[in-house]
Amino acid sequence: MTNPLLQSFNTKYNSAPFAEIKEEHYLPAFKELIDQSLQEIQEITQNPETPTFENTIEALAYSGEQLDVVSNIFFNLNSAETNDEIQQIAQEVSPLLTEFASKISQNEQLFSRIKKVYDEKDHYSLNEEQKMLLEETYKGFVRNGALLNDEKKEQLKNINIELSKKSLQFGQNVLAATNQYYKHLTNKDDLAGIPEAILAQYEEEAKERNLEGYVITLQFPSLLPVLTYAENRELRKELAIANGKKSFDGGEFDNQNLIKELVQLRQEKAQLLGYKSFADYVLEERMAKSPQKVLEFLNELLTKAKPFAQKDVEELSVLAKANGITEMQSYDHAYYAEKLRKQKFDFNDEELKPYFQLDKVQEAVFGLAGKLFGLEFVETADIQKYHADVKTYEIYEGENFKALLYADYHPRKGKRAGAWMTSFKNQYIKNGENHRPHISVVCNFTKPTSETPSLLTFNEVTTLFHEFGHALHGVLANTQYPNLSGTSVKWDFVELPSQFLENYCYEPEFLKTFAKHYQTGEVLPDEKIQKIEDSKNFMEGYQTLRQLSFGILDMSYHAENVKVEDVKTFETETIKATQVYPTLSETAVSTSFSHIFQGGYSAGYYSYKWAEVLDADAFQYFKENGIFNPEIAAKYKVLLSSGGTKDPMELYKNFRGSEPKVESLLKRAFG
Structure with a gap:
């Protein structure tokens, strides 16, 4: 059997040959490519020449290229287009990759060569990027156990394999629990208050399941309208509890034991490597540097934001009391927030949606990238796709091909x-050739129906800009080495480009270029734009507290000597200072907190708020000098294209001229 994953991709830009890949190709490809990559490592270690930067550090940076490509294809599909077979393969592949990583990071011959180059680094004439690669390579090996004895190395390898399997299982459980639940209704009166356009989606969902009436799922575009608009309080409660019970109901997809195991394994790993806690281990490689600094940062914001959050809830309680609700619950928040927003600013998300046609919003974000960075996007039919919904674009800067973009929105x-x-x-430069990146943006926006195109809420507009900010970090990448390219930066710096781009959604001169009614072409009226601006910080106190609760919960799970005997109790105690509503006993945040138990945000969720300080400060610089200012955009482009080649604070100061100020965020959030 010819395996396309083991051949040169005979495709435009060497893009993934999705049409030719079958599930049975993955496992043999991984096994073969792991062997090939280990052979490359052996060639480095057995090189009879004295270790140098080129024959050791650089050779290692460029090794395993095809394995990286196949891993990206497989794990991206496991997130965006998975099935039972892919999930099963993931369970088999993840331990193989973890063991492979351990074989490299614990290869004594390889490390001795790296250490020799590192110890003699002053003898080399290295440029800034090469110095960073050497530093990161050496630290990476030490942080992966290179200085441990053989017994401890074996322990670490086994811990890493278990962590890999369990975090994968966590994510699979959340997805299965999400897909398992649906609410079937036949009486339209039960859905009073929900806009007709949303009801049409629920009807479509019912038809797809061969049911009469309406079906609501736990997918966000289906769930959120119930919590926001449904007059039926019992329905809001039922859906909110169903969502909060995901993987917390003691059933087949329960994640409580996995959380305890993951926390314990992470703690063991950190202590084995000589750190007090997993948070200490992680934060050594972040801008924040220590758990103490993160907690000081989070608690400073908590102190400032809590009075605003309490004021937010008090305002909502007045409306709820008019409906006979004496004690508001968390599942009442979105409903009464929407009512108050309507009352204060006289608009709601549904009346804005006709002005935010997905295609037009995408055009706008493409246009913004053109205005700031000189990029042009051209849709192409020459690139194979993993699903019919995906659209592909070639990105150019002048005559130069810059990147390939996959857009997957539904x-x-x-x-x-x-x-x-x-x-x-990834992007990298090798033998004089600049290999350009293939970037993907994946969202979950409402599908178009036979009657209407895909229309976005304003929140979804900002979501698209957010993810596109990340995409630009990848698209503009221009570094020598793949492991310093694009988004390969300190984790608490990675959200700066994404959150920065969201700011443009609130700028009237920019909004008017694309916010046009999909039927009439009418530009979003000035009074509605003013209301969007006025409402920008609506419920900001509550939203800040919510984000802080996630950050504090994350830090607590990864703190020194942490003991989690009962997930719900631990969670409740940890975040009680951030809570402004009674706790629902049937629900838990932790069991579907994929960012920290499946994704890469463990001991790093605070990064969102940390990066908000950066993005508020950065955009303030543009605001003071013009939001399309070409000189400042050029400096910002240097920051984006530099990836992880410099310390992020140095990159930021080169762009801004000074360190970021927390006051920029507080001013934007609370005036």
Whole structure:
């Protein structure tokens, strides 16, 4: 059997040959490519020449290229277009990759060569990027156990394999629990308050399941309208509890024991490597540097934001009391927030949606990238896709091909919830050739119906800009080495480009270029634009507290000597200072907290708020000098294209001229 994953891709730009890949190709490809990559490592270690930067550090940076490509293809599909077979393969492949990583990081011959180059680094004439690669390579090996004895290395390898399997299982459980639940209704009166356009989606969902009436799922575009608009409080409660019970109901997809195991394994790993806690281990490689600094940062924001959050809830309680509700619950928040927003600003998301046609919003974000960075996007039919919904674009800067973009916007059974940017192929320069990246933006926006195109809420507009900010970090990448390219930066710096781009959604001069009614072409009226601006910080106190609760919960799971005997109790105690509503005993945040138990945000969720300080400060610089200022855009482009080649604070100061100020965020959030 010819395996396309083991051949040169005979495709435009060497893009992934999705049409030719079958599930049975993955496992043999992984096994073969792991062997090939280990052979490359052996060639480095057995090189009879004295270790040098070129024959050791650089050779290692460029090794395993095809394995990286196949891993990206496989794991991206496991998130965006998975099935039972792919999930099963993932369970088999993840331990193989973890063991492979351990074989490299614990290869004594390889490390001795790296250490020799590192110890003699002053003898080399290295440029800034080469110095960073050497530093990161050496630290990476030490942080992966290179200085441990053989017994401890074996322990670490086994811990890493278990962590890999269990975090994968965590994500699979969340997806299965999400897909398992649906609410079937036949009486339209039960859905009073929900806009007709949303009801049409529920009807379509019912038809797809061969049912009469309406079906609501736990996919976000289906769930959120119930919580926001449904007059039926019992329905809001039922859906909110169903969502909060995901993987917390003691059933087949329960994640409580997995959380305890993951926390314990991470703690063991950190202590084995000589750190007090997993948070200490992680934060050594972040801008924040220590758990103490993160907690000081989070608690400073908590102190400032809590009075605003309490004021937010008090305002909502007045409306709820008019409906006879004496004690508001968390599942009442979105409903009464929408009512108050309507009352204060006289608009709601549904009346804005006709002005935010997905195609036009995408055009706008493409146009913004053109205005700031000189990029042009051209849709192409020459690139193979993993699903019919996906659209592909060639990106150019002048005559130069810059990147390939996959845009995947609509929910389906095989796609996990949320929105994310990822890459199928990284940018790097080798033998004088600049290999350009293949970037993917994945979202879960409402599908078009036979009657209407895909229309976005304003929140979804900002989501698209957010993910596209990440994409630009990848698209503009221009570094020598793949492991310093694009989004390969400190984790608490990675959200700066994404959150920065969201700011443009609130700028009237820019909004008017694309916010046009999909039927009439009418530009979004000035008074509605003013209301969007006025409402920008609506419920900001509550939203800040919510984000802080996630950050504090994450840090607590990864703190020194942490003991989790009962997930719900631990969670409740940890975040009680951030809570402004009674806790629902049937629900838990932790059991579907994929960011920290499946994704890469463990001991790093605070990064969102940390990066908000950066993005508020950065955009303030543009605001003071013009939001399309070409000189400042050129400096910002240097920051984006530099990837992880410099310390992020140095990159930021080169762009801004000074360190970021927390006051920029507080001013934007609370005036």
